[in-house]
Amino acid sequence: MGIGSWFKKIFKGKAGGFVEGHLYNQMGGGIGGEIASRAAGAATAKGVDVGADAAANKIKKKKDSGGAAAGGGDKSQAVNPQDWTHMKVISMSGDAGLVETEDGDRVWVQGFQLRWPDGTHCDEWPDEWGPLANNNQDLNEFAYHMQSVDRAMMAPETLPEVVQRLGYTDVGQWYRVRMTFIKYYGQGDRSDVGTMVMASNEFNQAIVQAAGRLQQDAMAATAAANPQMLEPIEGVTVEQYAQVAAQAAQGLDQAAWQQVLAQNGMDQVKWDRIQAGCGERMRNDTTATIASIYGKAFQNQGAGQFGAAGQAAAATSSAQGAWGTGGAAAGPEPVPFEKLCEIQGAQTAWAESGQDVNAMLKQVFNMNALDWSNMSSWWMTKMMADPAMFEKYNQWCEHYKNQYLQQAGHNANPDGDISF
Secondary structure: OOHHHHHHHHOOOOHHHHHHHHHHOOOOHHHHHHHHHHHHHHHHHHHHHHHHHHHHHHHHHHHHOOOOOOOOOOOOOOOOOHHHHHOOOEEEEEOOEEEEEOOOOOOOOOOOHHOOOOOOOHHHOOOOHHHHHHOOOHHHHHHHHHHHHHOOOOOHHHHHHHHHOOOOOOHHHHHHHHHHHHHHOOEOOOOOHHHOOOHHHHHHHHHHHHHHHHHHHHHHHHHHOHHHHOEEEOOOOOOHHHHHHHOOOOOOOHHHHHHHHHOOOOOHHHHHHHHHHHHHHHHHHHHOHHHHHHHHHOOOOOOOOOOHHHHHHHHHOOOOOOOOOOOOOOOOOOHHHHHHHHHEEEEEEEHHOOOOHHHHHHHOOOOHHHHHHHHHHHHHHHHHHHHOHHHHHHHHHHHHHHHHHHHHOOOOOOOOOOOO
C-alpha cells in the first residue's frame, strides 16, 4: 500500500474524508510517480517519445524491404513528407513530422533519424543547443524542457506550440538539441549516439526538480484562472481546514475532538459540510492545487513527535505547495531510513491482511497518522533530492511487507530477504 492509499484507509469516522486532499494523494501520478520511474531506470533518452521511436522502426523496416524511406548515409539530404509516404502525414514542424501510423497512432518522427544512419559516433553528431545556449547548456533547464515535451505528447498536435514557447524554432530543432545533450550527458556506447541514454543520478535529480517546477506552473495557472476554487467554504479556508485536520490526525477521543471543533467555530455537522465541500473541490482539481496547499498547511502545524520534520519538509515546497522545488529538508533524521521502510512495509502488509492499520501503527510503532505524515514527508524530500535512494526504498519496503505478512500468517514472497 502506498502512502496515499494508507491515508485513505485509516481516516474514517470523525475525521474521515479529509485525507482525500492530502499531499500524498497526488504522488502516484505526479512527482512521486515520475521519480519512481526515473529512479527505476526509466530515464532513458528515448523515454520521452516512445511513439516516435516506434514510428522510426516502421520506417526502417520499410526502407530495408525496399520501401520509400529516404536518408541513408547522406547527411546533407533534406527531409520532406515523401520520406513517410507509407504513413499519413498530419503536419510538419521543421524536419520533424507528426504522422499517423498503420495502427492509427499519432506520433512525431524525428527527421534526423532518417538523415543520420545507425552507428553514428558521438564525435560525428553536429552540436545544436538552440535556446539552451543562453543557459550555458544547463542540464536542469534541459530537464524542464524534456518534461514539458513529455507532457505535450499526451496531445501531440500541441507540441509545436509547446517547443516554440520554450524558445525552439520548431519540433525538429528540439530533437536535434535533445540529441546534443545526450551526446554530452548521456551514458552508453559513444560509437552509436542513438543508443545512448540519460540515466545518471544527476539527470534524475534534474528531472525531479523539473517535475516540481511544472507542477508549480500548473497550479499557479489553475489558481489564476479559477480564483473561486480557493474561496472559503462557510468561512473556512483550505489552510484552516488543514489545521483542524492535523489535530484530528493525532488520534483524539470524541470529547477532545468536539472541543477542537468548538474552538474553530464548528460543530460536527458543519465540519461534515466543510469536509464534503473541500473533498469535492479536490476531486475536481486535476492539478492538485488545493491538495498541495492543504498538504503544506497540514504539515506546517508542527504537531506530534515528528512535528519539526513535517515543518522542515513543508519548507521545501513552493508557496502553493508544489514539491520537488526546494531540495531536501533540513534537520536531523526523524527515524533511520530503514525504519521508514519497515513502517511502510508493515502498513502495506496490515492492509493486505485486513488488519486495522491505524491501530497497528499505534501498537507496534507508537505512531499516529500525523506522526507518519511528518516523518515520511521529511524522508520523501531526501529521496527526491537523491532519486537513487528509491531503489533501496522499494527493496526494503517489499522485504518488510513480506516479513509482516508472514507474522500475520499470510503467504509472502519466499525470496523476500534482501541484503545490501
